[in-house]
Amino acid sequence: MKLSHSAVLILSALAASAATAxxxxxxxxxxxxxxxxxxxxxxxxxxxxxxxxxxxxxxxxxxxxxxxxxxxxxxxxxxxxxxxxxxxxxxxxxxxxxxxxxxxxxxxxxxxxxxxxxxxxxxxxxxxxxxxxxxxxxxxxxxxxxxxxxxxxxxxxxxxxxxxxxxxxxxxxxxxxxxxxxxxxxxxxxxxxxxPAGKPNQTCPDYRTASVTPEPLNESWSIDWWMPRHEEKLAEIARRKAAGERTDLVFIGDSITHHWEKEQPELFKAFYGKYNPLDLGYGGDRTENVLWRLQHGEIDGIDPKVTVLMIGTNNTGHRAEAPELIFAGIKRDVAEIRKRLPKTKLLLLAIFPRGEKPDDGQRVNNEKVNAMLPKLADNQHVFFLNMNKAFLAPDGTLSKDIMPDLLHPNAEGYKIWQRAMQPELDKLMR
The missing domain is CATH 2.60.120.430 (Galactose-binding lectin)
Structure with missing residues (x-):
């Protein structure tokens, strides 16, 4: 039922009165x-x-x-x-x-x-x-x-x-x-x-657009290394370009991707060294942090055959973001990669499982995002791969033998990642 103008005014007055009271x-x-x-x-x-x-x-x-x-x-x-x-x-x-x-x-x-x-x-x-x-x-x-x-x-x-x-x-x-x-x-x-009423002197991000608003990762534990890592990556890209070196494979993501380089460098080299890979994973990153990096040169000057993207679990973990907002952030990252690397095939990965059991709140939130991600794949330029079952027991539990903190893979977890992804990577590289 549509309210009359006078009824709307009355309800507004009552709401204002309640706030004043x-x-x-x-x-x-x-x-x-x-x-x-x-x-x-x-x-x-x-x-x-x-x-x-x-x-x-x-x-x-x-x-x-x-x-x-x-x-x-x-x-x-x-x-x-x-x-x-x-x-x-x-x-x-x-x-x-x-x-x-x-x-x-x-x-x-x-x-x-x-x-x-x-x-x-x-x-x-x-x-x-x-x-x-x-x-x-x-x-x-x-x-x-x-x-x-x-x-x-x-x-x-x-x-x-x-x-x-x-x-x-x-x-x-x-x-x-x-x-x-x-x-x-x-x-x-x-x-x-x-x-009940006041004049705020501090600002806060709009939660509805935070995932698509580019910004650096300004956390107390990231300030000392995040921007220096960004500068190092730009310098490495410039060096490769000057030397005429190809970069055929790029990984973009958060700490799970970062740990290929940081925690498992020997495996990273053994599995992907032939592609002269570039690891653009940053611990703690959310979709908006990836977007900032993309817009500030991290994939400029290279022409990889394949880029692998996995991002979003920190949007869930850091601010319990709604699935549709995380999806919007991932969609925006995909669009930015496509804009800057139009010839590159993009392999979009489902967010890895986290939490021990299938009903873990954060895993449930991520799985709702994963259910939306196939919409972003056109199977010509963007391809979607969900290999999460490879990490899980038949009952859906996640073992600490694979992810000790129930979030980050150990060496065995990274081997599972490689085995599950390699067939798709081989097809895209061809």
């Missing part, structure tokens, strides 16, 4: 919100901050990791929280509360806090919020947070919509705020609150 939520303003508590820890182990300070150094998976949280001061004694971490892939300090209905805050609401960066030269930060059962969203803050080191307290405010994707359930949020650290660092936060 929503009270500010002081998640941690001098003390936690009533009924809430402060938690801290690493990826696997978190514990409450019961006293003035706490230390987490008992994670059996990270024997050298240390995460420390403390009550510190900004305007009054104990009105702020401090987080120090080192040798921890991930650290966090968060507010955990009774279920909060944040739906009235979504239209114009903000989450804000004061931040003091004491040390972050080798670290990075992100702000995270739960968005329903087994759902969380985060916004990265690496380069700006590093730039804030030593500059005292700064006020940060994000639109609540930065943490909301279509279909997310904000009706009963129990983890409304977390500050996550990577690498190593020391920071303090205070005055954490959610307001």
């Amino acid at each position: 929503a009270a500010s939520l002081p998640l941690y303003v001098g003390q936690p919100l009533a009924g809430a508590k402060v938690m801290f820890g690493d990826f696997d182990v978190q514990k409450p901050l019961d006293g003035d300070a706490g230390r987490m150094d008992d994670d059996p998976k990270l024997k050298n990791a240390v995460v420390e949280a403390r009550r510190t001061s900004k305007d009054a004694a104990g009105d702020a929280l401090g987080l120090t971490w080192k040798d921890a892939w991930f650290s966090t300090v968060r507010v955990e509360s009774a279920p909060l209905d944040l739906r009235p805050y979504l239209a114009k609401g903000t989450v804000s806090f004061d931040l003091k960066v004491n040390e972050l030269a080798k670290g990075g930060l992100s702000v995270r919020m739960d968005c329903g059962n087994n759902c969380e969203r985060k916004v990265g803050n690496v380069i700006p947070a590093r730039a804030a080191q030593g500059k005292g307290w700064q006020h940060l405010s994000y639109a609540l919509s930065c943490f909301h994707h279509k279909g997310d359930d904000f009706s009963a949020v129990t983890k409304p705020f977390a500050l996550d650290g990577t690498g190593a660092g020391d920071v303090e936060i205070a005055n954490i609150r959610i307001d």
